[in-house]
Amino acid sequence: MTYDLNLRVWRGDASGGELTDYVVPVEEGEVVLDALHRLQATQTGDLAVRWNCKAGKCGSCSAEINGKPRLTCMTRLSIFEPGETVTVTPLRTFPVIRDLVTDVSYNYEKAKKVPTFSPEPRQADGTYRMQQEDVQRGQEFRKCIECFLCQSVCHVIRDHEENKEAFSGPRLFLRYAELQMHPLETNDHRDAAREESGVGMCNITKCCTEVCPEGIKITDNAIIPVKEHVVDRSYDPVVWLGRKIFRRSSDD
């Protein structure tokens, strides 16, 4: 079944831009990225869009659809009402380069600050032995496809450019959590997590967890354990308060 989709796309660059309306014929079962590709192929050859796998595995095609950060390749048109206008804008947290493409170098710069993994030596037979239960925690974080939706939705940096210097964001907190929980890791990265990542600035509103297309429980399984690991409870008011309210246990 083919029908006409009302598509509104932000067009412009660093100097400014505007929402532009298009009508694009689409078919049953298609996703937002299909509509953008058809628009590009037939009406706007120079429309800037990032994409690679078109299967939700590479995290390239992130944008905000009707205001919500999403992967355009995994957003089916059938979730919208018939006749509804679908508005696609670039991720708000990062500077626009052109149209839907933003400058995400912030994330790559922060990644350079993550400490290097330093494992214990291999066993005599050249292998490492780890149990499935022990690798599973880290495996959850390593599902991350680096779409940076969590970074875009995080209000510590979403409208606060000034916080970017000191704050790495949820994607990078996964990296610190991964190191902390890696069965072979020999170093203690608490200082790095505290000083370089700025994890203390996160006040666990869980926005990141909500937008994660991989369903990683970023706040509960990564950020809170990292916070607990790096700071004394009395030092981080959020952790202190969280303990008081939700998780009072026998050792309190």
Add this chain to the structure above:
Amino acid sequence: MTDPNSFERHRYDVIVVGAGGAGLRAAIAAHDAGAKVAIICKSLLGKAHTVMAEGGIAAAMGNVWSEDNWKVHFRDTMRGGKMLNHWRMAQLHAQESANRVHELEEWGALFDRTAEGLISQRDFGGHRYARLAHVGDRTGLELIRTLQQRAVALGIDVFMECTVTKLFRDDEQRISGAFAYWRESGRFIVFDAPAVVLATGGIGKSYKVTSNSWEYTGDGHALALDSGASLVNMEFVQFHPTGMVWPPSVKGILVTESVRGDGGVLRNSEGRRFMFDYIPEYFKAETADTEEEADRWYDDKSNNRRPPELLPRDEVARAINAEVKAGRGSPHGGVFLDIASRRSTEYIERRLPSMHHQFKELADVDITAEAMEVGPTCHYVMGGVAVDADTAESVVPGLYAAGEVAGGMHGSNRLGGNSLSDLLVFGRRAGEHAAHGATEREQRAPVSDDDIRAAAEAALAPFEQDGGENPYTLQHELQDVMHSLVGIIRQASEMEKALEEIARLKERAAKLTVEGHRQYNPGWHLALDIRNMLRVSECIALAALERTESRGGHTRDDFPTTDDSWATVNLHCIADGDSVAIRHEQLPAMPDELRELFQET
């Protein structure tokens, strides 16, 4: 606008083009060997096509079946490629892949484990034992992330979203550098470097139905050809048997072979496990001929033979094609892949989480409850740059190739799981030898201004031309031509027609017009990529027309059987001006001690 002195310029020992598994592994090896190295990649770091690899890395570690060793892996690989593989590459690959996997663990990779705590290994088509190291069904992501983080930790320079359009050579025809543009700004960069490692992946975007991403436009193949190297085995294109077929939006997206490795079976519209009807003579001795035996094999490999669903990919793809043609296909033109009735929900969700997610989100299908619809999709090119097996260097001094862009390793058909191991083994070799080659070369002439100016003008041509051809339209037409005329089943008349069509498309490509300006302009980028796609498509069609037999990924309706007179012949494509010429070369002969491995059943 084309003043060479105005361009950004860098000097390196080694430039690696591509940041998938092979490129990253090559860069790490070159760095470790003491070279100053840069990675140049078309996408953001970590987005390369390797990220989509699902099933696993084939390596004879013997963690699950202690009977496994490199000789068995070597034999499986050669037989899977119908003995057309470069024996030395297949040998090195089988011998070194286990170490390359262990190395990943040292860099932080977290593979699934056996009960003893070792790296778990899963069954795959064409492999005698469970051999694929894996992380659920997202092994490629784990591999690329591990290498990416390693490269970042080593401080290797990465030029992201940067496309190489030309390789430079000095007066002695040795590599001297590369020309590229930043996709973000459209500005040009010149690299002076005596060694270039091509790790650009494949060519799938020349086909209509493909599992490949936009980057797979055969850039490295074309760059090598234009630099004087030859491409070997280009007639062999792998159609993965199981791609999604519905809805149209997702047609071609990969459904991992792990579904079959983990117990899934193929059925036609009559509910029959039709693969039992397609067991070729070549694999009869090692393939089960009853459902009972096939099902017992998963737990007892010593007393049972492999299910026919786990024949090599070329066999399974042809069988699916034949079932659909015979009118026994699924409603949307595929066949049924059923794991729901064979394994528990818990098992499927644990072993195949991304398949579960992908079908649920994109096709409203719950694979733990119902069968998937699948059909062949263009997945991999066995052909590529002809290289020395040990050093990965082409005939052009200073030009190396590794991974999918290199040819020879997989012969006429690649086994599943052998790609990720190939990337690691030959990525490392290419990087190491490129570093040695570069540091040994003391005399390095800078790239000449004339060469740079010519490269800049060629890159800007689509803005100057006024022919009105749309690059997107041209790409769609090329995809149609390759899909319908040089696809999974071929014949002479169709391939001749394809070559005529390609010639016409080449003329039209000279009249492409792009709108807008140079800043992040996908229309312009595609206009440049199309040249490579056309060049590679011509190689495929020419070589496919030349090989008058059927073997591996090359199936001809007019020459349906394997012909012994072709068993030792490699076809090499070489540049002949703007066209392509074909050369016959003798396949390197295997030494006797390896040949003996094929005497047993």
